[in-house]
Amino acid sequence: xxxxxxxxxxxxxxxxxxxxxxxxxxxxxxxxxxxxxxxxxxxxxxxxxxxxxxxxxxxxxxxxxxxxxxxxxxxxxxxxxxxxxxxxxxxxxxxxxxxxxxxxxxxxxxxxxxxxxxxxxxxxxxxxxxxxxxxxxxxxxxxxxxxxxxxxxxxxxxxxxxxxxxxxxxxxxxxxxxxxxxxxxxxxxxxxxxxxxxxxxxxxxxxxxxxxxxxxxxxxxxxxxxxxxxxxxxxxxxxxxxxxxxxxxxxxxxxxxxxxxxxxxxxxxxxxxxxxxxxx
DNA sequence: CCTAAGAGTCTGCGGTGAGA
DNA sequence: TCTCACCGCAGACTCTTAGG
Numbered sequence: 001x002x003x004x005x006x007x008x009x010x011x012x013x014x015x016x017x018x019x020x021x022x023x024x025x026x027x028x029x030x031x032x033x034x035x036x037x038x039x040x041x042x043x044x045x046x047x048x049x050x051x052x053x054x055x056x057x058x059x060x061x062x063x064x065x066x067x068x069x070x071x072x073x074x075x076x077x078x079x080x081x082x083x084x085x086x087x088x089x090x091x092x093x094x095x096x097x098x099x100x101x102x103x104x105x106x107x108x109x110x111x112x113x114x115x116x117x118x119x120x121x122x123x124x125x126x127x128x129x130x131x132x133x134x135x136x137x138x139x140x141x142x143x144x145x146x147x148x149x150x151x152x153x154x155x156x157x158x159x160x161x162x163x164x165x166x167x168x169x170x171x172x173x174x175x176x177x178x179x180x181x182x183x184x185x186x187x188x189x190x191x192x193x194x195x196x197x198x199x200x201x202x203x204x205x206x207x208x209x210x211x212x213x214x215x216x217x218x219x220x221x222x223x224x225x226x227x228x229x230x231x232x233x234x235x236x237x238x239x240x241x242x243x244x245x246x247x248x249x250x251x252x253x254x255x256x257x258x259x260x261x262x263x264x265x266x267x268x269x270x271x272x273x274x275x276x277x278x279x280x
Numbered sequence: 281c282c283t284a285a286g287a288g289t290c291t292g293c294g295g296t297g298a299g300a
Numbered sequence: 301t302c303t304c305a306c307c308g309c310a311g312a313c314t315c316t317t318a319g320g
Contacts, residue, residue, distance in 0.1 A: 223286085245308075259287060261309080 001190050007183050020069025020123045021053055027148060031056060036158065036166040042174040045106040049174075050099050055116070057166055059156045064103060064118040066096040075130040084130075096120045096137060110168055114161075119147075187237060193252030194225050204254075211254075226251055226263040230279075242268065242279040 003011065021040070031037055036057035043050055054065040073084040081089050100118040107114065120138045122129070127141055139147050193202045194211060198218035204211050204225075211225045212218075230242055233250045240246065244261035251260065268279035 243308085257308090258289085262286070265310095 016069045020067045024067045045102045050102045062116045064116040071124045223263045
C-alpha cells in the first residue's frame with residue numbers, strides 16, 4: 001500500500017530501532033553461554049507498562065541496556081536532545097532512568113532488591129552528538145567495544161538467586177507485544193503479489209518450480225514463496241480464513257489454485273471438507 | 281537415464297443462492 | 301419450500317521435470 005509521509009517516517013524509525021537491537025544482540029551473543037541475557041522484555045509495574053531492550057545478569061553486576069540506533073547529527077543542549085537541524089526528540093536518558101526506576105520498583109514488589117547498572121547505548125557508527133555530555137550512563141559508538149570487553153568473564157559462577165531473578169522477569173514478561181498504531185488496511189486495499197525475499201521488488205516471475213526475481217536474479221522455490229505469503233496473510237488478516245483461493249489471490253494469481261492448494265496441504269492442517277475447506 | 285516429487289487434469293461431491 | 305445451476309473443493313490419476 002502507499003504510505004503517507006508520516007507513516008513512512010514511523011516505519012523507518014521502527015526498522016532502525018529493530019536493526020539496532022539486532023546489532024546489539026550480535027555484540028552480546030558471546031555472553032549467552034556464561035551469563036543470563038534477557039531481551040525485549042515487556043513489563044508492567046502497577047498500571048505502567050515499560051519495555052526493556054536488554055538485561056544482562058552476571059555474577060558481579062546486573063546491567064540494563066537501552067539501545068538507540070540514531071544515525072546522523074544530533075545535539076545535546078540544556079538536558080534536551082535534538083535531531084539536527086532542529087526537531088526535539090524524547091530524551092533517551094529520561095527513558096533509561098524511567099525503565100530503571102520502574103524495574104527496581106517491580107522487583108522490590110516481588111521481593112528482589114538487586115541493583116541494576118543502566119546504560120544508554122548509541123549503537124549506530126554514523127551517530128554524532130554535538131555538545132555530548134560526559135554522562136557515566138552513556139556509551140557512544142566508539143566506546144562500545146571497549147565497554148563490552150570490560151564485562152569480563154567472572155571467576156565465580158552464577159548462583160540460584162541470579163536464576164531466580166531471570167525466572168521472575170521471564171514470568172512477568174508480557175508475551176503480547178504492544179503493536180504500534182498501524183495504518184488502516186484491508187485485503188482489497190493492499191497490492192497483491194509475491195515480493196522478492198532479497199530485494200523486495202515485485203518483479204517476480206514463475207519459472208518452473210522456482211520464482212525468479214527479474215531485478216536481482218534471486219531464486220526462491222515456488223512452495224517456499226507461497227508459504228511465506230500465506231504466513232504473511234495469516235499475520236495481516238488473522239480473522240480471514242486461509243483457503244487456496246484466498247492465497248492464490250494474495251499471491252497475485254501466480255501459478256494455479258491447484259498448486260497453491262498443494263503447498264497449503266503440506267504446511268497447514270486442513271479444516272473442513274469440500275467447499276468451505278480452510279487451513280490453520 | 282532413472283526416480284521421486286511436484287504439478288496438471290478430470291470427475292464428482294456438497295454448499296449456496298436464485299427462481300419457480 | 302423445492303429444484304437446479306453454479307462454484308469451490310478434494311481425490312485419483314497422469315504427466316512433467318529436477319536432481320542424482
